[in-house]
Amino acid sequence: MSAISDWFRKAWLVLLVAGVVIVLDQWTKQLVRTNLPKFEAIPPSRRSLPT
Numbered sequence: 001m002s003a004i005s006d007w008f009r010k011a012w013l014v015l016l017v018a019g020v021v022i023v024l025d026q027w028t029k030q031l032v033r034t035n036l037p038k039f040e041a042i043p044p045s046r047r048s049l050p051t
Helices: 002-035
Strands: none
């Protein structure tokens, strides 16, 4: 049990950041779903197009 608690003491910040990123990702996906009309698409930005 000591090895698990030692690992958690070292990794808590990484786990917290990962959890926040996942929550924000799901929240922004829901925002897009609710604000984008059905069968509508967001055109890709010029940055994401291959050159």
